[in-house]
Amino acid sequence: MSTSGNVVAMKKVVQQLRFEANIDRVKVSQAAAELQQFCIQNALQDPLLTGVSSSTNPFRTQKLCSFV
Amino acid sequence: NFCVIFITFEGFLSRAGEANFPLAKMAAQEVQPSETIAKLKSESEALKTKLEEERAKLHDVELHQVAEKVDPLGQFVMKTRRTLKGHGNKVLCMDWCKDKRRIVSSSQDGKVIVWDAFTTNKEHAVTMPCTWVMACAYAPSGCAVACGGLDNKCSVYPLSLDKNENLAAKKKSVAMHTNYLSACSFTNSDMQILTSSGDGTCALWDVESGQLLQSFHGHAADVLCLDLAPSETGNTFVSGGCDKKANVWDMRSGQCIQSFETHESDINSVRYYPSGDAFASGSDDATCRLYDLRADREVAIYSKESIIFGASSVDFSLSGRLLFGGYNDYTINVWDVLKGTRVSILFGHENRVSTLRVSPDGTAFCSGSWDHTLRVRE
Numbered sequence: 388m389s390t391s392g393n394v395v396a397m398k399k400v401v402q403q404l405r406f407e408a409n410i411d412r413v414k415v416s417q418a419a420a421e422l423q424q425f426c427i428q429n430a431l432q433d434p435l436l437t438g439v440s441s442s443t444n445p446f447r448t449q450k451l452c453s454f455v
Numbered sequence: 456n457f458c459v460i461f462i463t464f465e466g467f468l469s470r471a472g473e474a475n476f477p478l479a480k481m482a483a484q485e486v487q488p489s490e491t492i493a494k495l496k497s498e499s500e501a502l503k504t505k506l507e508e509e510r511a512k513l514h515d516v517e518l519h520q521v522a523e524k525v526d527p528l529g530q531f532v533m534k535t536r537r538t539l540k541g542h543g544n545k546v547l548c549m550d551w552c553k554d555k556r557r558i559v560s561s562s563q564d565g566k567v568i569v570w571d572a573f574t575t576n577k578e579h580a581v582t583m584p585c586t587w588v589m590a591c592a593y594a595p596s597g598c599a600v601a602c603g604g605l606d607n608k609c610s611v612y613p614l615s616l617d618k619n620e621n622l623a624a625k626k627k628s629v630a631m632h633t634n635y636l637s638a639c640s641f642t643n644s645d646m647q648i649l650t651s652s653g654d655g656t657c658a659l660w661d662v663e664s665g666q667l668l669q670s671f672h673g674h675a676a677d678v679l680c681l682d683l684a685p686s687e688t689g690n691t692f693v694s695g696g697c698d699k700k701a702n703v704w705d706m707r708s709g710q711c712i713q714s715f716e717t718h719e720s721d722i723n724s725v726r727y728y729p730s731g732d733a734f735a736s737g738s739d740d741a742t743c744r745l746y747d748l749r750a751d752r753e754v755a756i757y758s759k760e761s762i763i764f765g766a767s768s769v770d771f772s773l774s775g776r777l778l779f780g781g782y783n784d785y786t787i788n789v790w791d792v793l794k795g796t797r798v799s800i801l802f803g804h805e806n807r808v809s810t811l812r813v814s815p816d817g818t819a820f821c822s823g824s825w826d827h828t829l830r831v832r833e
Contacts, residue, residue, distance in 0.1 A: 397491075397492055397499065400499050401498050401502065403673070403711065403714075404503060405502060406710075406712075407712075407713065407714060408502050408505050408506045408509060410712070410713070410751060412510070412749065412751045413749045415513055415514050415515055415747070415750045415752070415754055416515050416516045416521060417750075418732070418733075418747040418749045418754065419516065419517075419518045419521040419522070419747070419750075419754060420521055421732065422518065422728065422730070422732065422733060422747065422754075422775070422792075422793070423518075423521060423525060423793055425728075425729070425774070425775055426525075426774050426775050426776040426793060427525070428774075429773060430774050430776060432773060432774065432817075433774035433776065433777075434773070434817050434833070435533075435772040435773070435777060435813070435817055435818070435819075435820065435833060436528075436773075436776055436777060439833070444818065444833065445573060445818065446536040446537060446572075446573070446818070446819055446833055447536065
């Protein structure tokens with residue numbers, strides 16, 4: 388009977404929801420502050436944010452060719 | 456009928472510690488299946504409401520409000536430094552090698568190519584037995600690549616130093632799904648691969664034996680993308696699917712530990728914030744969103760009225776301040792993650808941007824497109 392399969396499936400849904408409803412959460416203000424803190428702390432080490440000089444940037448170094 | 460109900464309840468007696476309802480009492484009653492389903496449905500609705508209420512209680516501020524005091528970003532000029540040409544059809548996926556210079560890409564024409572992005576040379580090429588190779592990944596050691604697509608499999612190819620060697624000969628089939636492979640990623644070593652599939656599941660595989668180590672069930676439709684948490688944050692990963700849900704999973708137990716359903720269409724791409732405390736998503740609903748795992752909710756939406764095409768691929772810069780999104784309108788939008796504003800729009804591709812990854816050292820990012828090319832920019 389397919390209804391017993393539905394009962395099993397529904398129980399799993401209920402159990403999963405119960406689990407998710409009971410997890411610990413923090414306030415958005417606290418979570419947001421920590422996301423921001425991480426950005427600020429790591430800003431100087433972010434080459435796409437700060438830009439990298441031509442001399443150290445591997446995609447910009449020009450190779451010099453010499454003809455012998 | 457009655458006997459079947461007993462058997463169903465028995466399976467749950469072992470979890471009595473977690474259950475609220477009086478199991479013994481229910482088992483003693485003559486309960487008809489339709490009554491049980493109705494009860495479970497109303498309990499499930501009540502729990503969903505409770506979940507939203509719990510999340511709403513902690514929603515005391517918006518991320519961009521907290522970020523008001525942060526200095527705004529200046530003008531960004533990002534130029535294409537390399538264009539990788541060689542695929543004969545749409546580029547569907549790409550991944551960086553840990554050496555920060557090699558790239559693997561896969562295409563609709565069945566080809567998987569390994570490039571040296573500095574020189575634009577093609578170092579290896581493999582022809583897959585199927586078209587639409589939707590997923591590819593570089594192994595952490597740099598010694599192998601994994602790929603798959605319409606063949607429903609994920610295969611690993613060891614990269615030979617001998618350029619003349621036929622890579623296809625050493626191919627190892629690792630994962631088997633019952634529908635297309637949408638994404639794959641090695642875990643912290645070359646030994647395990649995580650896959651997602653059109654069959655609605657994700658799975659963790661042992662590369663050497665091809666054994667299924669764990670499967671992840673919970674999506675109600677095709678799973679389109681996945682991303683592993685940064686190694687410091689433990690054994691979790693996030694997946695996104697056509698059911699509009701993003702699920703966070705415990706890799707060891709197979710349990711879905713958090714689920715987010717705020718997108719209005721398929722989620723094409725998910726990527727963890729570098730700290731591991733949040734993840735971004737890109738969707739066919741033309742928005743990218745940020746979900747914080749500790750607050751257990753969406754904390755930002757990156758959208759504009761002028762952006763009406765889906766976001767196919769997202770990735771963060773190293774500090775997490777920038778979110779790059781590749782879109783189906785051929786552009787890449789760069790977002791200020793904290794303030795929620797767009798800081799740059801990048802043109803150049805002549806068809807949909809299908810894949811986008813920032814390099815491992817954060818100095819550049821690469822995008823792949825249906826225009827058959829890949830572009831490296833910084």
